[in-house]
Amino acid sequence: MSITVGIIMGSQSDWPTMKNAATILDELGIAYETKIVSAHRTPDRLWEYGKTAVERGLKVIIAGAGGAAHLPGMMASKTRVPVVGVPVQTKALSGVDSLYSILQMPKGYPVATMAIGAAGAANAGLMAAGILATSDDALAARLDKWRADLSASIPQEPTDD
Numbered sequence: 001m002s003i004t005v006g007i008i009m010g011s012q013s014d015w016p017t018m019k020n021a022a023t024i025l026d027e028l029g030i031a032y033e034t035k036i037v038s039a040h041r042t043p044d045r046l047w048e049y050g051k052t053a054v055e056r057g058l059k060v061i062i063a064g065a066g067g068a069a070h071l072p073g074m075m076a077s078k079t080r081v082p083v084v085g086v087p088v089q090t091k092a093l094s095g096v097d098s099l100y101s102i103l104q105m106p107k108g109y110p111v112a113t114m115a116i117g118a119a120g121a122a123n124a125g126l127m128a129a130g131i132l133a134t135s136d137d138a139l140a141a142r143l144d145k146w147r148a149d150l151s152a153s154i155p156q157e158p159t160d161d
C-alpha cells in the first residue's frame with residue numbers, strides 16, 4: 001500500500017494531538033508517514049519535503065503546529081498537494097494563536113484549517129480520507145461505514161450516568 005498522506009508537525013510535543021489524525025487513518029486503512037518538520041527550526045527539511053511531495057505520491061498533507069504556527073502555510077506555499085492544518089492547543093493563548101496563524105492565508109495558497117486540538121486532528125484525518133475517497137471506491141465504502149457507525153453510536157436520549 002503506497003503512502004498517500006503525510007502527517008507533519010512542528011515538534012515532538014505536537015504528537016499527542018496529531019496522533020488523533022493517525023488513529024483515524026489507521027481505522028480507515030490509509031497508509032501514511034509521520035515527520036517532524038518545522039518552518040522555524042528545520043526550514044531546509046520543510047523545503048525538501050514540500051519540493052518532493054508530488055513526486056513521492058502524497059495526495060494530502062496534514063500539518064499541525066502550535067503558537068506561531070507557520071508550518072501549514074509554508075508547506076502550502078511549497079507544494080500544490082492539499083494541506084489540512086491543525087492548530088495545536090497552546091498554554092499561553094489556548095491555541096487561538098495557532099488557529100489564526102494557520103487560518104488567515106493570503107489568496108492563492110489555501111490551508112484547510114480544522115478546529116483547535118485533538119478533535120481538529122481527528123477531523124483532519126477524516127478530511128484526508130474524504131479527499132482520497134473521491135477516487136477510491138473501496139475507501140469510500142469504508143468511510144461511509146465509519147460515519148454510519150459513529151451515527152449509530154449516538155444515544156437517542158440522555159441519561160443521568
Ligand SMILES: Nc1c(C(=O)O)ncn1[C@@H]1O[C@H](COP(=O)(O)O)[C@@H](O)[C@H]1O
Nearest residue numbers: 010011013038039040065066069070071
Ligand atoms: N509552530 C511551530 C513551528 C512552525 O510553524 O514551523 N515549528 C515549531 N512550532 C511549534 O512550537 C511549539 C512548541 O514546540 P516545543 O514543544 O518543541 O518547544 C509546538 O507546538 C510546535 O508546533
